[in-house]
Amino acid sequence: MRKSVKRAYSRYTEEAICLLANLIRSARIEQKLTTQEVADRAGISRSMLQRIEKADLRCQVGAVFEVATIVGVSLFDASQSLTTIRKEINRSKEKLSLLPKTAHKAHKVVDDDF
Amino acid sequence: MRKSVKRAYSRYTEEAICLLANLIRSARIEQKLTTQEVADRAGISRSMLQRIEKADLRCQVGAVFEVATIVGVSLFDASQSLTTIRKEINRSKEKLSLLPKTAHKAHKVVDDDF
DNA sequence: CTAACATGAGTCATATATAAACCATTTCAT
DNA sequence: ATGAAATGGTTTATATATGACTCATGTTAG
Numbered sequence: 555m556r557k558s559v560k561r562a563y564s565r566y567t568e569e570a571i572c573l574l575a576n577l578i579r580s581a582r583i584e585q586k587l588t589t590q591e592v593a594d595r596a597g598i599s600r601s602m603l604q605r606i607e608k609a610d611l612r613c614q615v616g617a618v619f620e621v622a623t624i625v626g627v628s629l630f631d632a633s634q635s636l637t638t639i640r641k642e643i644n645r646s647k648e649k650l651s652l653l654p655k656t657a658h659k660a661h662k663v664v665d666d667d668f
Numbered sequence: 669m670r671k672s673v674k675r676a677y678s679r680y681t682e683e684a685i686c687l688l689a690n691l692i693r694s695a696r697i698e699q700k701l702t703t704q705e706v707a708d709r710a711g712i713s714r715s716m717l718q719r720i721e722k723a724d725l726r727c728q729v730g731a732v733f734e735v736a737t738i739v740g741v742s743l744f745d746a747s748q749s750l751t752t753i754r755k756e757i758n759r760s761k762e763k764l765s766l767l768p769k770t771a772h773k774a775h776k777v778v779d780d781d782f
Numbered sequence: 783c784t785a786a787c788a789t790g791a792g793t794c795a796t797a798t799a800t801a802a803a804c805c806a807t808t809t810c811a812t
Numbered sequence: 813a814t815g816a817a818a819t820g821g822t823t824t825a826t827a828t829a830t831g832a833c834t835c836a837t838g839t840t841a842g
Contacts, residue, residue, distance in 0.1 A: 556800060556801045556802070556824095556825070556826055557800095557802080557827095561711050561712075561730070561731075562711055563730050563734055564734060564737055564738075565750060566737050566750055566753070567730060567734045567737050569750065569753050569754060569757060570733055570743045570744065570753060571729060571730065572757055573756050573757050573760060574743075574744075576757060576760035576761065576764060577760055579764060580760060580763050580764050580767060582771065583768060583769075583770075583771050584767060585771075586771045586772070586773065587771055588770075588771050588773065588787090588788060588789090589771075589788075589789070590788080590789095597675055597676055598675075598830085598831085599830070599831045600789090600831090601791095601830075601831065601832080602829090602830065602831075604790075604791085605829090605830090608790095610829095611728065611729060611730025611733075612728050612729075612730060612828080612829065613728070613729050613829085613830095614725065614726050614727070614728065614799090614830090615725060615726075615727050615728065615732045616675070616677050616681060616685065616725025616726060617675075618729045619677075619681040619684055619685060619725075620678060623678055623680050623681050623684075624678075629688075629743075636679065636680055636683065639680070639684060639687055640683060642687050643683060643686055643687050643690060646687060646690035646691055646694060647690065649694050650690060650693060650694050650697075653694060653697045653698060654810075655697075655808075655809060655810085655819085656702075656808080656809050656810065656817080656818045656819065657696065657697050657701055657702050657703075657818075657819095658700070658702075658809080658810055658811070658816095658817065658818070659700070659702065659817080659818095670797060670832065671831065671832080702817085702818060702819085703819070704819095712800085712801085713800070713801045713802070714801090714802095715800075715801065715802080715821095716799090716800065716801075718819080718820070718821085719799095719800095722820095726798080726799065727799085727800095728799085728800090728829090768839080768840075769788085769789080769838075769839060769840090770787080770788045770789060770838075770839050770840070771788075771789095772786095772787070772788070772840055772841070773787085773788095
C-alpha cells in the first residue's frame with residue numbers, strides 16, 4: 555500500500571530549485587536555444603522542460619541535471635569538469651570508507667525511573 | 669500516447685549525481701543519523717532514501733534536494749543560506765528580464781546552392 | 783505590420799516511481 | 813560473543829509523473 559502523499563518541502567529546497575530553474579532558463583535563452591531543441595537534446599519532452607524551468611519539484615533529478623549540463627549550468631561547487639568531479643567522487647569514497655558503515659544511535663541509558 | 673522510455677544520461681550527469689549521493693551518505697553517517705530518521709524528516713520512505721544514496725537518477729529532484737538540505741550538503745556555490753540564495757534568485761530574475769522572451773532561431777540564409 | 787514561430791497551459795492514457803512490508807545479512811555496542 | 817539495530821534487496825499495489833496533442837497567446841524577425 556501507499557500512503558497518499560502531499561509532500562512538504564522546506565523553503566530552502568524550494569528556493570534552491572527555483573534558482574536552478576532560473577539559471578537554466580537564462581542560459582537557454584542566452585544561447586538562443588528553443589525549448590524544443592533543448593528537450594530533444596536531453597531526450598525529454600517539451601512539457602517536461604517547461605516543468606523544469608517552472609521549478610517543478612517532482613521532476614526526475616536526472617532530467618534536471620541533464621538539462622542543466624546541456625545549457626551549461628554547473629551543479630556543485632567545484633564540479634565544473636568531468637575530471638574534477640571524478641576527483642571529488644574518489645575523495646568522497648575514501649572518506650566514506652573511513653566512516654562506520656551504519657549509524658547506530660547512542661543508547662539512551664534510562665535513568666528516568668523515579 | 670507515450671513513447672516507452674529508456675532514457676540516456678550524459679556521463680557528466682551521472683557522475684554529478686553520484687557525487688551528490690556520496691556526499692549525502694557521508695554527511696548522514698557522520699551525523700549518526702539512520703536512514704529511517706532522515707527519511708522521516710524528509711517525508712519520504714526509507715526505500716526512497718536508499719535509492720537516493722545509490723544515485724538513482726529517477727528520483728524526484730525535490731526529494732533529493734530535501735535530503736541534501738537535511739544532512740547539510742550545500743547545493744550551490746555561495747548558496748549556503750536562504751538569504752544568499754534569495755539574492756541570487758533576484759539577480760537571475762533581473763537578468764532574465766533583460767533577455768528576449770523567446771529564443772528565435774537565426775534564419776539560415778541559404779546560399780549553399782551551387 | 784505581419785507572418786512564422788516560440789511559448790504557455792491544459793488534457794489524457796499509460797509507463798513508472800513510490801511507500802509499505804518483509805526477510806536476510808551486516809554492523810556495532812556492550 | 814551476542815543480541816539489538818541498521819541496512820540491502822526484494823515484491824506489490826497504487827498514486828503519480830510523463831509524453832503526446834491541441835489550442836491560445838506572445839514574441840520576434842524581416
